[in-house]
Amino acid sequence: MSLVQLTGVGKNYGNITALSGIDLEVGESEVTCVLGDNGAGKSTLIKIIAGLHQHSSGTYEVNGREVHFNSPREALDEGIATVYQDLAVVPLMPVWRNFFLGQEKRKGLGMDSAFMRKTAKQELLDMGIDLRDVEQPIGTLSGGERQCVAISRAVYFGAKVLILDEPTAALGVKQSGVVLRYILQARERGLGVIFITHNPHHAFPVGDRFLLLKRGRSLGYYRKDEISRDELTALMAGGAELEELSHELDRGGGGVAAAAAKMLEQESKELGITPGSTP
Numbered sequence: 138m139s140l141v142q143l144t145g146v147g148k149n150y151g152n153i154t155a156l157s158g159i160d161l162e163v164g165e166s167e168v169t170c171v172l173g174d175n176g177a178g179k180s181t182l183i184k185i186i187a188g189l190h191q192h193s194s195g196t197y198e199v200n201g202r203e204v205h206f207n208s209p210r211e212a213l214d215e216g217i218a219t220v221y222q223d224l225a226v227v228p229l230m231p232v233w234r235n236f237f238l239g240q241e242k243r244k245g246l247g248m249d250s251a252f253m254r255k256t257a258k259q260e261l262l263d264m265g266i267d268l269r270d271v272e273q274p275i276g277t278l279s280g281g282e283r284q285c286v287a288i289s290r291a292v293y294f295g296a297k298v299l300i301l302d303e304p305t306a307a308l309g310v311k312q313s314g315v316v317l318r319y320i321l322q323a324r325e326r327g328l329g330v331i332f333i334t335h336n337p338h339h340a341f342p343v344g345d346r347f348l349l350l351k352r353g354r355s356l357g358y359y360r361k362d363e364i365s366r367d368e369l370t371a372l373m374a375g376g377a378e379l380e381e382l383s384h385e386l387d388r389g390g391g392g393v394a395a396a397a398a399k400m401l402e403q404e405s406k407e408l409g410i411t412p413g414s415t416p
């Protein structure tokens with residue numbers, strides 16, 4: 138039985154159809170990747186699964202039972218935890234305080250600091266995250282390490298399904314590799330993972346299933362044995378073209394690419410949007 142199953146799910150915001158006819162399944166010890174360009178509907182999809190928004194059509198089932206979550210709390214009670222890209226951490230607080238943020242272990246009238254320190258350290262170690270010191274402010278960790286702390290925290294607090302919204306988007310190659318490794322760790326521990334990304338090279342090595350979104354519709358839903366890395370990359374070709382554009386710009390190539398980038402920038406200014414931002 139699937140932990141999470143969506144069948145024909147759609148979402149309208151007023152007249153705007155953000156999603157339609159989406160099928161998706163996540164089982165125990167499985168990673169489902171959701172790929173798509175800006176505006177494809179990735180965030181809308183995970184907001185539905187996370188209980189932030191309700192779907193307008195189709196069915197959403199958890200452990201074979203249809204659900205209509207009214208809040209993220211209700212989803213969390215079913216073991217569905219979400220790690221958002223802009224992690225809600227308190228940068229100046231130690232790692233262990235952030236690990237237990239909002240779920241502090243109490244002892245009498247105060248907090249059981251010793252327990253929390255020890256547990257945070259052990260849990261991180263169990264995931265293979267060896268921090269020198271859980272006493273250091275979480276703000277001093279790299280972006281990748283912070284994602285890893287968030288993942289291990291969700292595992293500790295009993296998540297069965299872990300949703301990761303573009304955890305590697307802001308990371309370099311090495312840090313991305315670290316986060317991908319913890320996605321596999323979570324899978325090994327039996328969790329179902331929903332991994333949102335723009336990047337087929339991040340998705341392919343860790344994914345068991347791949348859902349490709351474009352303008353709110355499914356471009357395809359594949360199991361790993363049904364698609365190759367090259368095919369996945371080709372399907373995401375929109376993204377590849379953009380990458381080429383940015384390489385051209387990096388090389389200081391003026392000309393057409395620079396003109397196009399300028400135009401895009403101007404357009405987004407007029408529309409009052411920042412490219413790459415998540416609404």
Ligand SMILES: Nc1ncnc2c1ncn2[C@@H]1O[C@H](COP(=O)(O)OP(=O)(O)OP(=O)(O)O)[C@@H](O)[C@H]1O
Nearest residue numbers: 150153155174175176177178179180181414415416
């Ligand atoms: N609250 C909302 N009200 C109206 N329209 C919305 C709302 N949220 C999203 N949309 C629209 O739904 C579509 C899908 O948006 P969504 O944020 O899900 O895309 P995304 O794949 O997450 O994009 P990105 O990669 O930029 O984060 C877009 O056209 C967006 O403008």
Ligand SMILES: [Mg+2]
Nearest residue numbers: 179180415416
């Ligand atoms: Mg988004």
